[in-house]
Amino acid sequence: MKYIDEYRDERIAHGLAAEIRQLVTRPCVLMEICGGQTHTIMRYGLDEFLPKEVELVHGPGCPVCVTPLETIDKAIELAACPDVTLVSYGDMLRVPGSSSDLFRAKANGSDVRVVYSPLEALKIARSNPNRKIVFLAIGFETTAPANAMTVWQAHREGLTNFFMLASHVLVPPAIRLLLRSPDNRVQGFIAPGHVCTVMGCQQYEELVSEFHVPIVVGGFEPVDLLEAILMLVRQLEQGQARLENQYVRSVTRLGNVPAQEMLEKVFEIADQKWRGIGTIPFSGLRLRGEFAAHDAEKIFGMAEIHTEEPAECISAQVLKGLKKPTDCPAFAARCTPENPLGAPMVSAEGACAAYYRYRRHKVLV
Amino acid sequence: MSDQVAALAGFSCPVPLGSTERVLLGHGSGGKLSADLLQKFFLPAFDNPILSLLDDQAILTVNGSRLAFTTDSFVVKPLVFAGGDIGSLAVHGTVNDLAMGGATPLFLSAAFILEEGLPLETLRHVVDSFRKAASAARVHVVTGDTKVVEKGCCDGMFINTSGIGIVENGLKLSADQARPGDRVLLSGSIAEHGIAILAQREGLAFESPVQSDSAALHTLVAAMLETGAEIRCLRDPTRGGLSSTLNEIAARSRVGMTLEERAIPIREEVRGACEMLGLDPLYVANEGKLVAIVAANAAERLLQAMRRHPLGQNAQIIGTVLAEDPGLVVMSTTLGTTRIVDMLAGDQLPRIC
Numbered sequence: 001m002k003y004i005d006e007y008r009d010e011r012i013a014h015g016l017a018a019e020i021r022q023l024v025t026r027p028c029v030l031m032e033i034c035g036g037q038t039h040t041i042m043r044y045g046l047d048e049f050l051p052k053e054v055e056l057v058h059g060p061g062c063p064v065c066v067t068p069l070e071t072i073d074k075a076i077e078l079a080a081c082p083d084v085t086l087v088s089y090g091d092m093l094r095v096p097g098s099s100s101d102l103f104r105a106k107a108n109g110s111d112v113r114v115v116y117s118p119l120e121a122l123k124i125a126r127s128n129p130n131r132k133i134v135f136l137a138i139g140f141e142t143t144a145p146a147n148a149m150t151v152w153q154a155h156r157e158g159l160t161n162f163f164m165l166a167s168h169v170l171v172p173p174a175i176r177l178l179l180r181s182p183d184n185r186v187q188g189f190i191a192p193g194h195v196c197t198v199m200g201c202q203q204y205e206e207l208v209s210e211f212h213v214p215i216v217v218g219g220f221e222p223v224d225l226l227e228a229i230l231m232l233v234r235q236l237e238q239g240q241a242r243l244e245n246q247y248v249r250s251v252t253r254l255g256n257v258p259a260q261e262m263l264e265k266v267f268e269i270a271d272q273k274w275r276g277i278g279t280i281p282f283s284g285l286r287l288r289g290e291f292a293a294h295d296a297e298k299i300f301g302m303a304e305i306h307t308e309e310p311a312e313c314i315s316a317q318v319l320k321g322l323k324k325p326t327d328c329p330a331f332a333a334r335c336t337p338e339n340p341l342g343a344p345m346v347s348a349e350g351a352c353a354a355y356y357r358y359r360r361h362k363v364l365v
Numbered sequence: 366m367s368d369q370v371a372a373l374a375g376f377s378c379p380v381p382l383g384s385t386e387r388v389l390l391g392h393g394s395g396g397k398l399s400a401d402l403l404q405k406f407f408l409p410a411f412d413n414p415i416l417s418l419l420d421d422q423a424i425l426t427v428n429g430s431r432l433a434f435t436t437d438s439f440v441v442k443p444l445v446f447a448g449g450d451i452g453s454l455a456v457h458g459t460v461n462d463l464a465m466g467g468a469t470p471l472f473l474s475a476a477f478i479l480e481e482g483l484p485l486e487t488l489r490h491v492v493d494s495f496r497k498a499a500s501a502a503r504v505h506v507v508t509g510d511t512k513v514v515e516k517g518c519c520d521g522m523f524i525n526t527s528g529i530g531i532v533e534n535g536l537k538l539s540a541d542q543a544r545p546g547d548r549v550l551l552s553g554s555i556a557e558h559g560i561a562i563l564a565q566r567e568g569l570a571f572e573s574p575v576q577s578d579s580a581a582l583h584t585l586v587a588a589m590l591e592t593g594a595e596i597r598c599l600r601d602p603t604r605g606g607l608s609s610t611l612n613e614i615a616a617r618s619r620v621g622m623t624l625e626e627r628a629i630p631i632r633e634e635v636r637g638a639c640e641m642l643g644l645d646p647l648y649v650a651n652e653g654k655l656v657a658i659v660a661a662n663a664a665e666r667l668l669q670a671m672r673r674h675p676l677g678q679n680a681q682i683i684g685t686v687l688a689e690d691p692g693l694v695v696m697s698t699t700l701g702t703t704r705i706v707d708m709l710a711g712d713q714l715p716r717i718c
Contacts, residue, residue, distance in 0.1 A: 001636055013700050045702030107387040116567060116642070222700055338397055358704040361695055 003249075007221030008044075016226040017049040020233055024053045028236050029185045030229060031178075031321045033171060034140075034192035035062030035349030036220050042354035044222040045362075054229065057185070057321030058354075060174050061192055063139040064091045064347035065319065066274040069307040071167040072097035075136045078165065078300060079110035085128065087121040088136035090114045095346050098307050118143075118150040125154065125162040134296050137166045142194045144168045144285055145259035148266035151287065151294050163296040166287065169272055171195050172203050173283035178320060179211045186321050188232035190218040190225065193247035200255025204243050212241040219247040266291060275343055276319045313342035318351055325352040332360055395605025396709040419617065420539050421462040421600065424532055431532040433468030435459060439524040444487060447561045448577030449652075451524055452495035457581045457652060458603070459528040460502045464583035465599040465655065467538045467590060468530030473499060476510040478523040491522065502581040504528070536590070542597035543618035548664035549684035550657040552585060552677045553578070554630040555607050559649035560638045569642075573634045580653030585676045592670045594663030600656050605709065608647040608694065610656055611684075612708040616692045618658075624684035624696040624706060648709055658686060 006012070032038060038058045041047065047056065060066055076097055079086035086102065093102040093114065106112040111131075115121055118135060125133040137147040147164065154162040171192060178184055191204055196217045204215045214235040218228030228246040235242060245251050263285070272284020287295045296302070313330055317323035325331050325344065335341035337353055344350035348357070391398040408417065415423045422435035439455045449457075456473065463470040475495060479488065499506055557578040564575055586599060598618075602610035607629070615622045631639075631646050639646045653676065659667050664682055671677030684696075694706040 001633060001640070004636075004640060008699055010700050043704055044698050044700050045704050046700075048702040049700075103389050103391065104387065107389050357707050361690065361693060361703070361705050 004221070007219070007223040009223060012223050013049065013226055016223065016230055020049075020054065020226070020230050021051045023230070023237055024051055024233050025237060027053045027055065028187050028233065029055045029057060029321070030188045030190065030232050031057050031059045031186040032190040032218065032225065033059040033061040033175070034190075034194070034220075035065065035347065035351075036194070037190060037192065037218060037225060038062070038351050038354050039349045040220055040222060040225055042358040045359070046222060046225060047359075047362075049226065050229070054233065056229075057324070058318070058351035059178075059189075059321060060274065060277060060319040061140065061171065062344065062347050062349040062351070063143070063169065064095055065315070065343040065350045066169055066276060067092070067095065067138045067167045067343070068273045068275045069097055070273070070305045071136075071138070071165065072101070073305050073307060074297070074302050075134075075165055076100055076102060076105045076110075077302070077305075078134050078296065079105045079112050080108075081132070081300075083130075084132045084134055085111040085113060085124060086134050086136060087113050087115055087124060089116075089138075091347050092136055092138060095343055096340060118146050119153070122150055122153055122159065122162060125159050126157075129161060132161050132163060134163045134165055137164050138168065140169055140171055140192070140195050141199045141263075142192075142197075144267065145198060145256070145262050148262045151266050151291050152262065154294055155291055160293070163294050163299055164287065165296040166285070167272070168267065168285035169274060170269070170283050170285070172207060173280050174274065174277070175204075175207055176210075177277070177280050177283075179207070179213060181320065183322060186213075188214040188216070188236055190228045190232070191215050193217055193219045193224070193251055196245075196247065196251045196255065198256045198259050200253050200260075201243060201245050201251055202253050202255075208241055208243045214241045214244075216244045217247050217251050219250065276315045315342040315344050315352070318344055325355040328352070332356055393604075394709065395603070395609050399605075400708075418539055418541070419613075420466060422466040422468065422528075422530075424466055424468075424537075431534060433463045433466040433530040433532050434527070435462040435466075436525065436527040437462060439526070440520065441562065442520050443562075443565055444491060444521050446565050446577055447574055448557075449579040450491055450494050451522060452491035452493070453498040454577075454579050454652060455524045455526050456495055456498035456502060456504070457579050459526040460504060460581040460583050461601045461652075461655075463528045463530035464581075464586040465538065465601055466530070466532060467536045467586065467596075467599070468532045468583075469587070470502060470504045470528055470530040470581075470583050472507045472529045473504050474508045474510075474525075474527040475506050476525040477512070478519055478525070479511065479513045480519045480521050481513060481516040483521050487521070495524075498581070502583065533590075538596060538599050540598050540600065540614045540617040543614050543620050543658045543686045544597065545620055545686055545688035546661050547597060547658050547686040548661050548682050549611070549622065549624065549686065550659060550664065550668060550671065551607070551629065551681055551683045552582070552655045552657075552671055553653075553679040554632045554635065555602070555651055555654060556631060556635050556639060556646035556649035558603075558652040559606070560635050560644075562650075563642070564638065569638070571634055571638060575632075575634055575638060578651055578653035580676055582653065582655050582676060585655065585671065585674045588670050588674045588677075589657065589667055592663075592666055594667045594670075595660035596657055596663070596667070597660070598658040602651050602654060602656055604650050606646070606648040606650055607656065608645075608706045609708050611694050611706065612692075614656075614658060615694050618686075619691040621687035621690035621692070622684055622694045623687055624694065626696050626698050628681045628683045630679045630681055647706060661685075
């Protein structure tokens with residue numbers, strides 16, 4: 001398959017790995033931000049390619065993982081209303097809230113539906129004028145423009161029964177938080193290629209100069225990631241800190257301007273709570289006032305939910321790159337994809353689930 | 366900012382949602398949740414030595430004859446899809462469950478549960494397709510039943526079938542028979558049924574539409590048995606896909622398994638659809654493919670026999686049974702690294718980004 005096979009080519013992958021081995025002279029800790037990249041690393045066993053000096057830690061870029069517990073609880077509460085249809089992406093249905101998840105809410109009689117595209121939620125709203133359609137919209141800058149488009153379209157059509165319960169997060173503020181942390185170990189970042197496709201890679205120039213840290217925008221196939229690692233290792237070995245773009249077939253400096261304009265039209269930047277991390281200033285998106293009629297939190301007058309999270313899993317340290325999923329005593333014992341203790345075990349792109357699903361034969365021996 | 370940094374260390378996660386008071390859709394996925402239901406409810410209630418083999422069919426000895434007996438229910442939506450419909454699927458599914466026990470399928474039952482308001486034209490189409498599929502497979506529908514339920518109580522039409530076949534004396538095919546050194550054969554390209562259904566259900570249009578692989582496999586099985594080669598186990602990897610089937614065999618036989626990613630045939634359009642939807646084809650349903658665990662020295666002969674049959678033209682040897690890591694299925698990736706091929710907990714969920 002064109003644009004896929006060449007980026008999964010065994011010969012090219014081995015060549016890149018050999019170059020990394022040749023170049024590296026000292027230990028380095030690199031973080032891939034995006035859950036999709038973590039998934040590829042685990043699925044293709046890229047750790048088996050790398051010399052022991054290169055340590056990969058996994059970032060907070062799984063949107064399902066960082067969606068606050070309160071948002072899930074609110075979604076379950078809304079779904080329980082008899083006139084509400086709750087619509088979301090499949091992954092979100094399995095994420096545990098404080099005491100239930102949306103799959104269980106569905107089994108208990110709530111009208112919960114899975115969509116592949118947010119525009120399908122609009123279709124449901126159009127064809128069910130007597131029901132209130134709440135779209136649980138989560139994600140990074142990648143999914144946010146399409147979600148914004150849904151609200152914009154609903155507003156334009158005068159659809160009064162379409163609402164959004166939103167939890168959108170932005171990558172650069174999270175990287176800034178990690179870099180400011182006194183226990184940060186990360187020396188170089190693989191920036192998320194799809195986020196940068198939308199936002200452009202210029203957003204990361206500031207981080208590079210502020211923290212003197214190399215950042216390489218990377219793709220999602222094995223060859224992409226190995227090449228991004230090579231580029232980071234080369235910079236670190238040469239004592240450089242530059243922004244480089246490995247994912248040139250998709251990412252430009254300015255990004256997808258119409259998508260950014262749509263974001264700007266519908267959302268404004270706000271403080272945002274990240275599950276496992278806490279509130280990060282200016283790291284989220286909320287609906288602008290003119291779209292308040294579609295804002296589920298406002299319309300349904302949702303009370304603030306306070307959630308208690310008993311101390312069991314170490315996802316904070318995992319999301320921060322301080323610990324590996326396998327450092328957790330609960331990993332693959334009390335915490336499995338069937339019974340996840342924390343969100344990184346729920347989504348296929350969560351670091352814990354990726355380790356469990358693809359790599360536990362290597363780590364449990 | 367420093368407060369947030371401090372807060373990082375204190376974060377913890379919620380208590381697990383292990384038990385559930387109600388049936389979830391995932392309980393029907395063919396993955397771990399389905400197995401859980403079996404272990405907690407059905408096996409304790411009905412336990413006996415025949416049932417506990419957990420094969421696709423029961424093999425019963427009656428007056429010296431060995432009968433294969435199976436039952437299956439069909440709830441597919443949409444009722445008519447590219448490459449088949451619920452009628453032909455019911456025949457193929459039941460015939461295949463018998464064939465995987467090495468049986469020659471003979472008789473079927475057909476019970477139709479119909480929803481009030483179903484167009485009679487749809488029923489006519491399905492019944493006609495059922496008839497044609499049964500006739501092509503040379504099985505007779507010898508008993509049946511019809512029930513009608515109120516609108517909203519079933520999705521157009523559900524079909525339940527039972528099947529009876531006859532098994533030659535001495536033949537024993539079961540999921541607990543795999544032995545270290547055995548080879549794993551696959552009859553053709555995977556994931557076509559699941560993708561055809563999903564594409565139709567979600568209204569996804571591909572340049573070359575994917576057709577369901579729904580087919581009766583008993584003549585392919587007959588051709589394999591004719592070689593006289595040593596076959597330990599046959600399974601059709603339906604719900605839950607190739608990966609669930611291989612995990613089941615590995616668990617039941619208490620063996621490990623290693624697969625070659627490169628050897629597993631997948632049509633380009635199916636691969637493309639899976640890439641787009643974020644689905645792993647190893648977990649997507651098939652309705653016209655079989656997996657055979659066979660003695661190593663018989664593998665090549667069986668492969669040739671399969672390839673001579675129209676339903677096995679793309680057959681491949683995809684892996685080997687190991688003594689190590691019982692219950693674990695590991696795959697050599699196209700990059701030469703290894704990864705686990707796990708059984709899914711519930712349904713495979715569409716990815717977010």
